Amino acid sequence: MSAGQGTGRPSGLDGYPVEVRAEVAHVRELVSRLHAELPRWGLVVWTAGNVSQRLTSADLFVIKPSGVAYDDLTPESMVVCDLDGNLVDGTRSPSSDTAAHAYVYRHMDRVGGVVHTHSTYATAWAARAEPVPCVLTMMADEFGGDVPVGPFALIGDDSIGKGIVDALATSRSPAVLMRNHGPFTIGPDATSAVKAAVMVEEVARTVHVSRQLGEPTRLSQDDIDSLYARYQNVYGQ
Amino acid sequence: MSAGQGTGRPSGLDGYPVEVRAEVAHVRELVSRLHAELPRWGLVVWTAGNVSQRLTSADLFVIKPSGVAYDDLTPESMVVCDLDGNLVDGTRSPSSDTAAHAYVYRHMDRVGGVVHTHSTYATAWAARAEPVPCVLTMMADEFGGDVPVGPFALIGDDSIGKGIVDALATSRSPAVLMRNHGPFTIGPDATSAVKAAVMVEEVARTVHVSRQLGEPTRLSQDDIDSLYARYQNVYGQ
Amino acid sequence: MSAGQGTGRPSGLDGYPVEVRAEVAHVRELVSRLHAELPRWGLVVWTAGNVSQRLTSADLFVIKPSGVAYDDLTPESMVVCDLDGNLVDGTRSPSSDTAAHAYVYRHMDRVGGVVHTHSTYATAWAARAEPVPCVLTMMADEFGGDVPVGPFALIGDDSIGKGIVDALATSRSPAVLMRNHGPFTIGPDATSAVKAAVMVEEVARTVHVSRQLGEPTRLSQDDIDSLYARYQNVYGQ
Amino acid sequence: MSAGQGTGRPSGLDGYPVEVRAEVAHVRELVSRLHAELPRWGLVVWTAGNVSQRLTSADLFVIKPSGVAYDDLTPESMVVCDLDGNLVDGTRSPSSDTAAHAYVYRHMDRVGGVVHTHSTYATAWAARAEPVPCVLTMMADEFGGDVPVGPFALIGDDSIGKGIVDALATSRSPAVLMRNHGPFTIGPDATSAVKAAVMVEEVARTVHVSRQLGEPTRLSQDDIDSLYARYQNVYGQ
Numbered sequence: 033m034s035a036g037q038g039t040g041r042p043s044g045l046d047g048y049p050v051e052v053r054a055e056v057a058h059v060r061e062l063v064s065r066l067h068a069e070l071p072r073w074g075l076v077v078w079t080a081g082n083v084s085q086r087l088t089s090a091d092l093f094v095i096k097p098s099g100v101a102y103d104d105l106t107p108e109s110m111v112v113c114d115l116d117g118n119l120v121d122g123t124r125s126p127s128s129d130t131a132a133h134a135y136v137y138r139h140m141d142r143v144g145g146v147v148h149t150h151s152t153y154a155t156a157w158a159a160r161a162e163p164v165p166c167v168l169t170m171m172a173d174e175f176g177g178d179v180p181v182g183p184f185a186l187i188g189d190d191s192i193g194k195g196i197v198d199a200l201a202t203s204r205s206p207a208v209l210m211r212n213h214g215p216f217t218i219g220p221d222a223t224s225a226v227k228a229a230v231m232v233e234e235v236a237r238t239v240h241v242s243r244q245l246g247e248p249t250r251l252s253q254d255d256i257d258s259l260y261a262r263y264q265n266v267y268g269q
Numbered sequence: 270m271s272a273g274q275g276t277g278r279p280s281g282l283d284g285y286p287v288e289v290r291a292e293v294a295h296v297r298e299l300v301s302r303l304h305a306e307l308p309r310w311g312l313v314v315w316t317a318g319n320v321s322q323r324l325t326s327a328d329l330f331v332i333k334p335s336g337v338a339y340d341d342l343t344p345e346s347m348v349v350c351d352l353d354g355n356l357v358d359g360t361r362s363p364s365s366d367t368a369a370h371a372y373v374y375r376h377m378d379r380v381g382g383v384v385h386t387h388s389t390y391a392t393a394w395a396a397r398a399e400p401v402p403c404v405l406t407m408m409a410d411e412f413g414g415d416v417p418v419g420p421f422a423l424i425g426d427d428s429i430g431k432g433i434v435d436a437l438a439t440s441r442s443p444a445v446l447m448r449n450h451g452p453f454t455i456g457p458d459a460t461s462a463v464k465a466a467v468m469v470e471e472v473a474r475t476v477h478v479s480r481q482l483g484e485p486t487r488l489s490q491d492d493i494d495s496l497y498a499r500y501q502n503v504y505g506q
Numbered sequence: 507m508s509a510g511q512g513t514g515r516p517s518g519l520d521g522y523p524v525e526v527r528a529e530v531a532h533v534r535e536l537v538s539r540l541h542a543e544l545p546r547w548g549l550v551v552w553t554a555g556n557v558s559q560r561l562t563s564a565d566l567f568v569i570k571p572s573g574v575a576y577d578d579l580t581p582e583s584m585v586v587c588d589l590d591g592n593l594v595d596g597t598r599s600p601s602s603d604t605a606a607h608a609y610v611y612r613h614m615d616r617v618g619g620v621v622h623t624h625s626t627y628a629t630a631w632a633a634r635a636e637p638v639p640c641v642l643t644m645m646a647d648e649f650g651g652d653v654p655v656g657p658f659a660l661i662g663d664d665s666i667g668k669g670i671v672d673a674l675a676t677s678r679s680p681a682v683l684m685r686n687h688g689p690f691t692i693g694p695d696a697t698s699a700v701k702a703a704v705m706v707e708e709v710a711r712t713v714h715v716s717r718q719l720g721e722p723t724r725l726s727q728d729d730i731d732s733l734y735a736r737y738q739n740v741y742g743q
Numbered sequence: 744m745s746a747g748q749g750t751g752r753p754s755g756l757d758g759y760p761v762e763v764r765a766e767v768a769h770v771r772e773l774v775s776r777l778h779a780e781l782p783r784w785g786l787v788v789w790t791a792g793n794v795s796q797r798l799t800s801a802d803l804f805v806i807k808p809s810g811v812a813y814d815d816l817t818p819e820s821m822v823v824c825d826l827d828g829n830l831v832d833g834t835r836s837p838s839s840d841t842a843a844h845a846y847v848y849r850h851m852d853r854v855g856g857v858v859h860t861h862s863t864y865a866t867a868w869a870a871r872a873e874p875v876p877c878v879l880t881m882m883a884d885e886f887g888g889d890v891p892v893g894p895f896a897l898i899g900d901d902s903i904g905k906g907i908v909d910a911l912a913t914s915r916s917p918a919v920l921m922r923n924h925g926p927f928t929i930g931p932d933a934t935s936a937v938k939a940a941v942m943v944e945e946v947a948r949t950v951h952v953s954r955q956l957g958e959p960t961r962l963s964q965d966d967i968d969s970l971y972a973r974y975q976n977v978y979g980q
Contacts, residue, residue: 159485633959
């Protein structure tokens, strides 16, 4: 099943080893803090948007509760779900996008973080079902090519999750624009997925602005491959 | 009559029961605080924009005073009006949009909060008298379809209020774009109406950006109905 | 003569009555504080933009010094000039736009405050030498019609000041878009001129956005006159 | 050689005179602080963008480390490189753009500061390989004409540095738009180069907006020359 809304009383973490409970405490703090990056970079308004991170010590992930204002988010208000999206620990309902996060974790082993926003420019491309073309060196670096579009899907079953996984399985991009909906991004952890959410909005905005007054030049596939390989191998500390 | 500017000395709250005075104190604090959300989300400049909430314990509402800077708003500076827009309590003149708020409260029982802004993108659609088409799942969720346009109306009588009520009576949308003027939003309370003001600007901006480079796909009525029903029933805590 | 850059040693305020020196102290504080409104509302970057206010007790005005960062502005760093733009008091050179401010004060008795910015949207209209058409009720309220365009003029003599005065003399608007340059705004005091600078950018942006996807409807002259008369008479406290 | 990534153990500053070590301490503080101007003026997201300043007392420059978040930048985290881009002092890898900065310092004696960003509007012009035309007096003041475009160049050798130097050698502009990449700016010191980075985004945005609804008028070469000469000679304190 794919839930997204806990039913009945959550089972809690009492049955889990101490190292799991320690990781939960750490990841609650991290995921709570990372939510502040979404309004900071202008990716969300009001309570929209959510960040999750999968645990390494158990088949669980930590995600934002549903409909809580950013100012009121705390590590304690974050909720813990299993990979079917059932609430395991927490006093609030999980985000209404929990089923999509859960589906991604079940089907993409390398993914440890998922982010969803309705950021303006990425969502504008999504509403036209148009991939963002790779016309910037920073797109080659971060996305390794175009940012792909996923299908239109209604919330309530596995359609959104499956659409994300299918689109990202055939792309180097950590971001997919779900049609008429908005971007989902992935990464080895939540911090990487948040970075991808920030970057996909940045490139969606810059390429939009560029195309308003003409046609930007697409990078050649060789240049894209060269930039992507270098960036993924040597960037950072 | 429809006022919006108190004349003579306000009658004050002395004749009202203690629970009304307690609710006024609470709502003054809430409405004052909610005004800070308008500049926070980029919906207003200078002193433009106003929020009101109707009391549940009496036929009164609390609204922003006229022409006061956002930094200077306090619970004490908020004013209390009756449902004809007459000043009942407060040391300042009520917002020049008070008559429109009052008209809405008189004619829409389910409304407990009203917000008016001149937010850029919503007002840009209003200046073209063009509804925002429902091309995003978040529009289906929040607005249940297009955001409608209301008539051009001059300030000074009930024209604006009547225009708002007529447009919203035949729509699921909590927002209306008053022609050549700007958005008005409603909700069961002021917080919901502020949320609608934030969301109408967000969708007006996103759909504007999307249409700048092509035509976004409209959602089918079935999908809109399905998303709206789900969101209104299960979202939040 | 029209200066803008003090030459030689300023004469200082010693020869002025105590009430003038008291007004200078007050206006230095006001003008310094009002400069913070320019970056707050996104009207300026770096050190661009300047605010001045004329004294009521002497033929002097207080203006920003040249090339000082916003973070470093203090009441003490503000400079005092006479109506020919000569430095009277202060340890720094006056803004390079001082001659234009001085010209306005010499030729428009009712003006007590002047503001100049290069705010993005107003400057964009100015670069096309195109007035902002009156398509919004808030434009009718604040500007009483279109925002006019002034001539192209080089800095260094009275050309800019004369261009401002000529354009505003035949308009109800407190703002003029100087061609290929940017907006200048006026008011009975510096606070009003700052408000006009905020509002001209707001309407320039909103009308720009509206026109990107079609043609907004112009208000009729009767409606403009009615809105303007009402707003100028009854708005505020 | 052109490095950009230190290899092996840095030699450190022990062999340098005390005045060099004193200047390094001062410039680390300055460069660290100037990085805060990039997010402040909306020029960068996440960890993108970098500022460097050349020493006057030795053939060394101070630059941002690679991949460090803006909140975590401190004077101590800044790194010192020689003019071939080799790491001399610091515990982190230098910015991946270090080779380009080093090339500029080796080939342009008058340059004491370099800044690189991917700011939205400047990068949008760069993606179309289109210079920003000089249609604003502030462009004549700051750039002395159009903002030029440099070639497309891959990271990893001297191509980017050479492209910057070749483009700027024949222009009065302190900014160049590197094709499909983004702006690089120069100045006599890092503060000036940061100012140029702020101003190039400002003019790229304003001219973009202006051209969206028509064609702005280009300034005559005589007017540009006159404005540029005046501004470079008399502006500031």
